[in-house]
Amino acid sequence: MAGDWSPFIQRRWSFFQTPRLIFWMSIFAALLLFLFFHSPPDLSPDRRALASSWDGHSWERRVLASSRPLSKLSASDGRGHLSVLVTGAAGFVGCHVALTLKRRGDGVGDINDAALLYKLFDVVAFTHVMHLAAQAGVRYAMHNPGSYVHSNIAGLVSVFEVCKAANPQPAVVWASSSSVYGLNSKIPFSEKDQTDKPASLYAATKKAGEEIAHAYNHIYGLSITGLRFFTVYGPWGRPDMAYFFFTKDILKGKPISIFEGPHHQSVARDFTYIDDIVKGCLASIDTAQQSTGSGGKKMGPAQLRVYNLGNTSPVPVSKLVSILEKLLKTKAKKHVQPMPRNGDVVYTHANISRANQELHYKPTTDLQAGLKKFVRWYLDYYSGNRKRLYW
Numbered sequence: 001m002a003g004d005w006s007p008f009i010q011r012r013w014s015f016f017q018t019p020r021l022i023f024w025m026s027i028f029a030a031l032l033l034f035l036f037f038h039s040p041p042d043l044s045p046d047r048r049a050l051a052s053s054w055d056g057h058s059w060e061r062r063v064l065a066s067s068r069p070l071s072k073l074s075a076s077d078g079r080g081h082l083s084v085l086v087t088g089a090a091g092f093v094g095c096h097v098a099l100t101l102k103r104r105g106d107g108v109g110d111i112n113d114a115a116l117l118y119k120l121f122d123v124v125a126f127t128h129v130m131h132l133a134a135q136a137g138v139r140y141a142m143h144n145p146g147s148y149v150h151s152n153i154a155g156l157v158s159v160f161e162v163c164k165a166a167n168p169q170p171a172v173v174w175a176s177s178s179s180v181y182g183l184n185s186k187i188p189f190s191e192k193d194q195t196d197k198p199a200s201l202y203a204a205t206k207k208a209g210e211e212i213a214h215a216y217n218h219i220y221g222l223s224i225t226g227l228r229f230f231t232v233y234g235p236w237g238r239p240d241m242a243y244f245f246f247t248k249d250i251l252k253g254k255p256i257s258i259f260e261g262p263h264h265q266s267v268a269r270d271f272t273y274i275d276d277i278v279k280g281c282l283a284s285i286d287t288a289q290q291s292t293g294s295g296g297k298k299m300g301p302a303q304l305r306v307y308n309l310g311n312t313s314p315v316p317v318s319k320l321v322s323i324l325e326k327l328l329k330t331k332a333k334k335h336v337q338p339m340p341r342n343g344d345v346v347y348t349h350a351n352i353s354r355a356n357q358e359l360h361y362k363p364t365t366d367l368q369a370g371l372k373k374f375v376r377w378y379l380d381y382y383s384g385n386r387k388r389l390y391w
């Protein structure tokens with residue numbers, strides 16, 4: 001369900017040295033061969049993977065230990081600790097949210113495999129699911145459309161299926177996207193605006209997710225909150241995003257393309273720093289009401305929410321580049337070019353008043369400050385200085 005991360009993986013792996021890579025690939029291949037020849041023949045592939053990776057009792061013990069709240073740390077609102085299943089915890093937003101929950105003392109499990117989801121719910125009565133696993137990226141959807149359908153639609157349905165069948169049902173908080181506003185020209189974007197003109201397949205799958213959420217809420221009484229993230233950036237970010245590969249290319253002296261809209265209109269984004277997004281995610285968990293259904297049956301109306309999580313301060317991409325140039329002390333080789341027809345939109349700007357009123361969401365990091373933290377992390381990370389970690 002984590003989707004196809006080809007561009008991400010390619011960029012990350014190019015930093016590995018080849019002999020090391022070959023060594024680990026050999027170990028991995030040997031492990032696969034071992035598992036293949038030693039698995040009992042009557043197990044399905046999913047069950048076989050499960051059985052070979054975890055022996056039942058020790059696996060359950062690990063899941064229980066990981067999801068158990070730490071009693072010494074205090075919960076944020078005095079309601080007691082939560083057990084939160086975080087999907088996509090290997091991804092950008094997911095890893096930050098999971099670590100912050102863990103740090104404040106909540107129990108966190110992590111998985112994005114459907115068979116394991118059911119097994120996990122047998123073992124742990126999750127109070128919440130933070131569903132962040134997805135195929136992200138606006139432009140990559142043109143190259144690999146199936147991956148978006150697989151992760152953002154089929155994957156979402158499989159998460160809702162396991163949640164609706166659980167007893168008790170957890171409350172679900174999941175990642176939608178600012179891209180659902182598509183060709184909407186009313187700014188700033190408000191949750192009340194129409195979102196029926198997606199400009200990319202990515203946006204269309206996120207919009208479909210919001211409609212699917214409505215159906216599960218309506219039929220099964222699942223409490224569901226969708227978060228429309230606005231161009232999230234920061235340390236441990238996605239290498240396929242512009243701020244990340246601009247940094248890499250500026251340092252390498254490679255040219256970068258800066259898109260512009262029709263009539264030389266500048267392209268701008270409501271760039272939002274990861275720590276602000278994490279606060280919005282945790283506030284959504286903390287304010288989520290319980291689902292009303294039980295074991296697949298609705299008992300009454302349940303909470304259904306959608307929030308914009310943005311910075312409410314759009315910045316032109318050309319300004320993003322000039323901040324990076326200063327922080328990196330290097331001039332970029334800029335090529336300004338018309339925005340290709342690739343699913344991009346010219347402008348995003350979040351109206352965050354609903355999130356502010358109901359979640360007390362208030363972003364505090366502007367692009368200058370956020371990029372400074374990102375660049376510090378980037379230089380440290382890629383200089384090989386990984387001893388100093390970033391949490």
Ligand SMILES: O=C(O)[C@H]1O[C@H](OP(=O)(O)OP(=O)(O)OC[C@H]2O[C@@H](n3ccc(=O)[nH]c3=O)[C@H](O)[C@@H]2O)[C@H](O)[C@@H](O)[C@H]1O
Nearest residue numbers: 136137177178179229230231241242257258259267317344
């Ligand atoms: O808010 C979202 O819902 C989405 O945010 C992010 O999409 P975007 O806002 O498109 O971010 P990103 O690709 O970094 O491009 C940033 C800017 O650089 C411009 N851009 C891009 C490439 C380039 O070569 N030149 C350029 O000018 C480009 O035109 C754009 O204006 C997430 O990737 C997506 O997964 C989703 O979460």
